[in-house]
Amino acid sequence: MNARHLFAGLLALLPASAAVAATPADCLPVVGSPWVRSAPPGAKTLAGYLVLRNPCEAPVVVVDVESLDFGMPMIHRTVEEGGVSRMREAGRLELPPGGELRFEPGGLHLMLMRPLRPLAEGDVARVRLVLEDGRRVFAEYPVRREAP
Structure with a gap:
C-alpha cells in the first residue's frame, strides 16, 4: 500500500466535517450550534443563529x-444607522476556504417570518441554506430561550 492509498483510507475514517480535501462538488459547509430564539405564542417573527464553517x-x-416551518425566511444583518439599529437583507455571503460565518444576536442572523406551525421551546425548526451553485445545507434548529 502506498502513502496515497493510506492517506485516502485515513480520510475515509474521518467525519465529513473533518475531511478538508474533498472535491468542490462533494464538499459542503457545516452548520454548527444552530438554534432559534423562542418567542411568545402567536409571534410572527423568530430569529435563528448558527456558525457556518467551510471545510472545503x-x-x-x-x-x-428555505424552511418548511416558515413562510418567509430571510438572511438579515443588523446595522446601526444614525444611532438606530436596523435590519437589512444580507445579500450574497461568501465563505472562504477554512472560513466561518457567525450568525449571532445583533449581527448576521436568520429572520424567520410567518411561522407555519407553533414553535415552542424544545421544538425543532427545519432550515436549509441555499448555495449559489444550487446545493442546500440542511440543519435542525432547536428552539431555545438562550444560546447553547
Whole structure:
C-alpha cells in the first residue's frame, strides 16, 4: 500500500466535517450550534443563529434560506444607522476556504417570518441554506430561550 492509498483510507475514517480535501462538488459547509430564539405564542417573527464553517478547498457562497416551518425566511444583518439599529437583507455571503460565518444576536442572523406551525421551546425548526451553485445545507434548529 502506498502513502496515497493510506492517506485516502485515513480520510475515509474521518467525519465529513473533518475531511478538508474533498472535491468542490462533494464538499459542503457545516452548520454548527444552530438554534432559534423562542418567542411568545402567536409571534410572527423568530430569529435563528448558527456558525457556518467551510471545510472545503473552494469558497462557497450562501444566497438564500428555505424552511418548511416558515413562510418567509430571510438572511438579515443588523446595522446601526444614525444611532438606530436596523435590519437589512444580507445579500450574497461568501465563505472562504477554512472560513466561518457567525450568525449571532445583533449581527448576521436568520429572520424567520410567518411561522407555519407553533414553535415552542424544545421544538425543532427545519432550515436549509441555499448555495449559489444550487446545493442546500440542511440543519435542525432547536428552539431555545438562550444560546447553547
